[in-house]
Amino acid sequence: MTDRLTIALAQINPTVGALAANAALIRQARAQAADRGADLVVCPELSICGYPPEDLVLKPFFLDRVQAVVEELAAETADGGPALLVGAPWRVGGKRHNAALLLDGGRIEAVRLKHDLPNYGPFDEKRVFEPAGLPGPISFRGVRLGVLICEDMWTPDVAETLAETGAEILIVPNGSPFEMDKADRRLSLAVARVTETGLPLIYVNQVGGQDELVFDGASFALNADHTLLAQLPAFEQHVAITAWTRTTDGWRGSSTTLTPPPERLESVYRAMVLGLRDYVEKNRFPGVLIGLSGGIDSAISAAVAVDALGADRVHCVMMPSPYTSQDSLDDAADCASLLGCRLDSIAIAPAMTAFAGMLAPHFAGRDPDITEENLQSRARGMTLMALSNKFGSMVLSTGNKSEMSVGYATLYGDMCGGYSVLKDVYKTTVYDVSRWRNAHRPGDGLGPGGRVIPERILTKAPTAELKPNQTDQDTLPPYEVLDDILSCLVEQDLGLDEIMARGHDRETVNRVWRMLDRAEYKRRQAPPGVKVTARSFGKDRRYPITSGLLSLLQQK
Structure with missing residues (x-):
């Protein structure tokens, strides 16, 4: 059983549709994380294709190329370096899903699909994706990771299911756009999920501009006692390391990245x-x-x-x-x-x-x-x-x-x-x-x-x-x-x-x-x-x- 785990938060700036360029950003983040001893690198939601891809995911040739890029990245993890948790549009049983994929040991080790698809404001994921059932945790090097994809954190159902099925750390890849005062809402929702489950939580958000949306990053991590152990800078790319240790009360993390958020x-x-x-x-x-x-x-x-x-x-x-x-x-x-x-x-x-x-x-x-x-x-x-x-x-x-x-x-x-x-x-x-x-x-x-x-x-x-x-x-x-x-x-x-x-x-x-x-x-x-x-x-x-x-x- 693993008692220590080092997880990198890769707050990157992808471009919608630029698959090769986005893969290069992921490789760069993985290299930085490897130099700092990371076991796992967590990337934002749909990081392979950029968010939001909108109707690009309706094109089969686009999904074919996404799959090829994911398989290329997966093969590279055979080098003994850190694993990758990346986001991509993914076909399962002939249906399109918003997915998180664990790449480790040279292969696609696990796939988890988004359950709660947002369909309000700038989001219309129900047009292009199918919702999935409630997920179970992923086993990674002796640790059970509960993956919630963005909107899955905004309601309690997915986190509750993951906790009930044995998750030890919650990980939330995100594509959450900026708006005034939204950072406080994100943090309060994360605290609510931590309170309900008694589990620590890692939140990794995309950064960068995409048409009218701006993603502010501001990724963070919380211990199970609600303490903020990592806060990444807003509006810039950044790779942060969190070091986790198994205790009698569950996993507890530490980090050297605590950047105060910008004022309004x-x-x-x-x-x-x-x-x-x-x-x-x-x-x-x-x-x-x-x-x-x-x-x-x-x-x-x-x-x-x-x-x-x-x-x-x-x-x-x-x-x-x-x-x-x-x-x-x-x-x-x-x-x-x-x-x-x-x-x-x-x-x-x-x-x-x-x-x-x-x-x-x-x-x-x-x-x-x-x-x-x-x-x-x-x-x-x-x-x-x-x-x-x-x-x-x-x-x-x-x-x-x-x-x-x-x-x-x-x-x-x-x-x-x-x-x-x-x-x-x-x-x-x-x-x-x-x-x-x-x-x-x-x-x-x-x-x-x-x-x-x-x-x-x-x-x-x-x-x-x-x-x-x-x-x-x-x-x-x-x-x-x-x-x-x-x-x-x-x-x-x-x-x-x-x-x-x-x-x-x-x-x-x-x-x-x-x-x-x-x-x-x-x-x-x-x-x-x-x-x-x-x-x-x-x-x-x-x-x-x-x-x-x-x-x-x-x-x-």
Whole structure:
């Protein structure tokens, strides 16, 4: 009987579909763990193919190649080094499963299948996988390991079954995306499973950006007495070693890795940085283009881009119109200077004149209105897209969640772009995160330390500058009011009376609700962006474009 066991937590950053590259990451982690005496290396959920693979797993040729890569890795474990616990889509009896596979001694030693398939928010595993029955433990070198795959930990059934069938240590491979305050929920659920079973628990989460999702890692391990014995750093790859000893009271572990988790604003900022970095790198863009207006949204987007990619890969463009103030010109220049990135200026007045002349016969007899304002935004969008086509860099959209919620954005104008770091960040949080970045430089940031956003950008009234003396509050409620109402509607699904009980008047709530509903068609055409809240626009919140909701509101 084994009395000692060394288990490595391999917090890696796979790319969906990049099987060879993901296998290389696993090999690298195994080599590091072998040098430190590990017996077993635990990798995240679906680490072979990356998470979430979505409909890739419906393709038989893809599953064939996954199987071949797993068999290659399994053969390599014949070298006497540590075993691997990897995740992969796996066929059993002609059905597709989300599986954890133990590779040891040159072969696939054991397979365990996910029981509880998530089917909410960004998850739709029931579309592509079959749920399995309740699993039993895996025997590994004289120790019975209970494997719970991600969602299997969020309810008690799987852990209870594993404990009842003799598991000694619980191991949880994960693909759990970041959202604000989620780390505390994960830890509390893990503590609940430890309490219920009396067993220690190892939790290994993926790290990295995948489309709109960002995986924050932050893997950990708990002893049976609930003490935190390992906490891996968030938002970065890391291999940690945990040393386990059998005692009269069961297995007890120790580790030298205890990295404090980032606080709330830092975690939001680092999620944006990692999401953008991986989106650009994994899709092989040379850099990004940003329309730098002198406002807060484009300023913090530029700061994130420089921290993610480096100043030499961020190209900012100021596109003044006759309504652009000197303050905006100066603030954009100061921001680009602080960040150290390139700033060009391309005036859109010639485009405005051309469109006005082209459309004049058709607009005869009608006063200027929002149409002419939107033409300015679209001229800027076309300018950025032309630069993108010519030089290859991706346009970074700069709209925030408050604007996207109520449709305060122009289709084919400021909504142009391939990605948005602020898509799920409310305007009030934009200001908070901007102030945080001025006071802190993230450890993995490539940008400068110190202030990167000029103070006037943080203090002046936000404006689109599409007509004289315009501010956002001409059209929208104050952002403190707007964001609270939107949070009630989007994240919490509260009703009218419940929102009014928070101090908001009926007319304002109904107005915001109507704007939110009417803007659905715009959001369907928006670029992907980093998810940071419990309910981002897209897969998290699926509302019809054509809806009778407005008529219900009018009956109130």
